Amino acid sequence: MVAQTCRKTSVSRPKQRPLTLRDVSEACGVSEMTVSRVLRNRGDVSAGTRERVLEAAKSLGYVPNQIAGSLASQRVNLVAVIIPSLSNMVFPEVLTGINEAFEHTPLQPVVGVTDYIPEKEERVLYEMLSWRPSGVIIAGLEHTDAARAMLKNAGIPVVEIMDTDGNPVDSMVGISHRRAGREMAKxxxxxxxxRIGFxxxxxxxxxxxxxRFEGFTEGLTREGVEIEDREFYSGGSALAKGREMTQAMLERSPDLDFLYYSNDMIGAGGLLWLLEQGIDVPGQIGLAGFNGVELLDGLPRRLxxxxxxxxxxxxxxxxxILERSGLPEDGPVPSPKLITLAPTIDFGDTLRRYGRG
Known part of the structure; x- marks a missing residue:
């Protein structure tokens, strides 16, 4: 018997070159200049010619080189969106709002993730600005000095999002987290x-x-109340952490009558643990989180x-970004927009309402 061995074989293929305007021009029988006008949506081109060019480009799979096409303006139709996390369910919803606003426009969002690390935010911002985007949407108002300088001198619209408790580089859209904490305390x-734990x-x-924590403690202090116990975590499953921290806190401080969580996910973990123990929620102990995460609507009680x-x-x-990116570069610089939205409290089933048990 002859032993056989497997051999890895490869078939060489000719290296593919990128398609060019000439390929589209030859496919539809019009000049390269006309193809360029159609694909850039510039100039006066008849409807029939435009349709022919677009059909040829589509059938060939031709994608215009936007970088090369934007050398004159020094801008591409990309918007840098820089967020701290994709695993935090807050930010995918923010991205949904951004994407819907850009849906029928030339602008496309490109996402960079910083993992809440200031130095990483600085690196991500540097790389994304090197592509000369048409604007920047970035989470938060706190940045390193270098990142702040890059944002200030980028020469493009910058919108800092999620927070309005601070001084923006340009425009900002968000909520006041200190006010949110005070309102929940109230x-x-x-x-x-x-008797409150955090x-x-x-x-x-x-x-x-x-x-939010600062606003919350401030709201309690105004009424002569202090947080009796507190615990913090980093990393890991938020649901599991919520269960663990809730159990540990109530073993230390069994007389607590309310638990305030910095986000809904750990709050949901705490709620599940309390219900397993047969504890009356919200009669014996009340709970509240933050973010209004719809994913948690299926819990036995609404947080x-x-x-x-x-x-x-x-x-x-x-x-x-859309409004500002359409303005002429040599025109007057518009005033920054500062938009503060007002979140509302959802009492759910875990926070007593006046007159209810």
């Missing part, structure tokens, strides 16, 4: 809760969670929360 105290992410890098206006923020930011 609602909790109004329902008679006084659980949230580690906050040196999550500035918006930090500001009290506050909507962060995510899709609206994305839409408004994109509309600012």
């Amino acid at each position: 609602a909790i105290l109004k329902q008679g809760y006084r 659980m949230g992410t580690k906050m040196p890098l999550d500035h918006r969670a930090r500001k 009290a929360t506050m909507d962060a206006c995510r899709a609206e923020i994305g839409t408004a930011a994109a509309e600012i």
Whole structure:
């Protein structure tokens, strides 16, 4: 018997070259200049010729070189969207709002993720600005000095999103997280809760969670109430962390009558653990989170929360970019837009309402 061995074979293929205007020109029988006019939507071209060119380009699979085509203007039809996370369900909803606003326009969002690391944000911003985008949408108001300088000197519309507690480089769209924290504290105290614990992410890098916490403690302090217990986490499954932290906190501080979570996901974990223990929610202990995540609507009880206006923020930011990117470069610089949206509290089933148990 002759042993056989497998051999890896490869078939060489001729290297493919990128399609050019000439290929489209030859396919539809018009000049390269006419093809260029049609694909850039410039100049006076008859409807029949335009249809022929577009059909030829589509059948060939031709994609215009926007970088080369934008050398004169030094801009491409891309908008840099820089966010800290894709695993946090807040930001996909923001991206949905941005994408819907750009849907029938030449602009396309390109996403960069920073993982809440300031130095990574700086690197992502540097790389994305090197492509000369038509605008920047970036989460948060806190940046390194170098990142802030790049944003200031980019010469394009910049919209900082999610937060309005600070000084923007240009335009900003978001909510006041300090006010959101104060409003939640006010609602909790109004329902008679006084022994309060707080659980949230580690906050040196999550500035918006930090500001909500500051606003929350400020709202309690005004009424002579202090947080009795607190715990912070980083990384891992938020649901599992919520369960773990809730159990640990109530073992330490069994007399707490309210738990405020920095986000809905850990709040949902806490709610599930409490219900498993047979604890009366919201009678014995009330709960609230933040973000208004629709994914959690299937829980046995609807978690009290506050909507962060995510899709609206994305839409408004994109509309600012659209409005500003269409202005002539040598025209007057328009005033920045500062838009503060007002989130509302959803009492759900875990925060008593006045007159209800």
